[in-house]
Amino acid sequence: MRRVSIFGSTGSIGENTVDLIARAPGEFRVVALSGGHNVDRLAEQAIALDAEIAVTAVPDLKQRLADRLSGSGTEAAAGPEALVEAARRPADWVMSAIVGAAGLRPGLAAVEQGATLALANKESLVCAGELLLRIARAHDAAVLPVDSEHSAVFQALAGEDIAAVERVILTASGGAFRDWPIEDLVRATPEQAATHPNWDMGRRITVDSASMFNKALELIETNEYFGIKPKQIEVVVHPQSLVHALVGFRDGALMAHVGPPDMRHAIGYALNHPQRRALPVERLDLVRIGRLDFREASETRWPALRLAREVMRLRGLAGAAFNAAKETALDAFLAREIRFTDMAAVVEETLEAMHRENALKCDRMGLDQVMETDHVARERAAQVVAQIRTDA
Ligand code: NAD
Ligand code: MG
Secondary structure: OEEEEEEOOOOHHHHHHHHHHHOOOOOEEEEEEEEOOOHHHHHHHHHHHOOOEEEEOOHHHHHHHHHHHOOOOOEEEEOHHHHHHHHHOOOOEEEEOOOOHHHHHHHHHHHHOOOEEEEOOHHHHHHHHHHHHHHHHHOOOOEEEOOHHHHHHHHHHOOOOHHHEEEEEEEEOOOOOOOOOHHHHHHOOHHHHOOOOOOOOOHHHHHHHHHOHHHHHHHHHHHHHHOOOHHHEEEEEOOOOOEEEEEEEOOOOEEEEEOOOOOHHHHHHHHHOOOOOOOOOOOOOHHHHOOOOOEEOOOOOOHHHHHHHHHHHHOOOHHHHHHHHHHHHHHHHHOOOOOOOHHHHHHHHHHHHHHHOOOOOOOOOOHHHHHHHHHHHHHHHHHHHHHHHHHO
């Protein structure tokens, strides 16, 4: 039986992963599951899948989790260190589906023990792609992308020579405000931003889709994971979210990956790789769909895309600073401290300040440097947020 762990099992990607595992009784031994505040759901999952250990990221919730698990045979643990320890437990396949930079250390621990890492947590690649991939190589651990676009690119590249790739095109739904007049964006509320036209995802990534910070992270993710040059990576708006990405080769061919907006495809692909097994996803009826539309992804409407290009130019620790500033700006927007359109300004000013201070350079990336950069960027970004509030 394959031993599997799921970090962030109570989230949107986590629940979809649990769903696929639960559909294959007898095939998997579940080692660790992890969640945050929702310990009741975490305990339910752990009991249903007979997990060895369940970890909540929230130290204060350890007793509640232990109570829910009493008599089940599943161990309870809590806190960030317990998460890393759980990721060190021998496993063949580990899903990294915590949201944010908090997903980095469990993912690193998983590849250090040689597990195949199914990577939904794109922030790991943005903050520390060089480090994560270096450690994975050193331990002969495969890293498989679980973002729909990157899974699509990965599949389009199977059996191909990466040197023959001319360009990669990532599609973006355009998020909640795709059709809003640009001057209205300043009044967008967190509730409005948290609705997505096509995908059902966690709240943070849904708001990031509206601002295109999600696509910005994905540009960097493509650059880090596949080593494709920034100028070869394009973004187009595709309102139907059926074409997930396209790879263009030097003979002019474009290979598109088409499928329903259901993350169980990308998760299942990574779970079954290198095999393809049947998955419970909708089969597309092309005649009913009728048409696929594509539009320009404007950097004026979505400045996050421009900032991603700047991060790829700066490299080094710029990704870690970018992500941390983005997370801080997102929290401030969700708390109604800044406006929707202020988020890009917070990120841009943070990056500029840290670049001026020469704080984004590094030769050989280490975890301490990444964590320090993350910390400094959050402080800087919080200062920019405070300044915006004073000016308002
Ligand atoms: P979510 O908010 O639904 O779930 C996040 C999970 O992480 C939950 O289990 C939560 O308890 C846990 N968590 C939150 N903060 C934590 C912390 N500080 N420490 C430890 N655990 C914490 O998020 P999601 O939409 O499932 O996204 C998870 C990851 O997958 C993100 O990196 C996201 O960008 C990526 N992703 C998601 C989708 C999607 O369709 N939802 C698609 C592509 C990529
Ligand atoms: Mg994606």
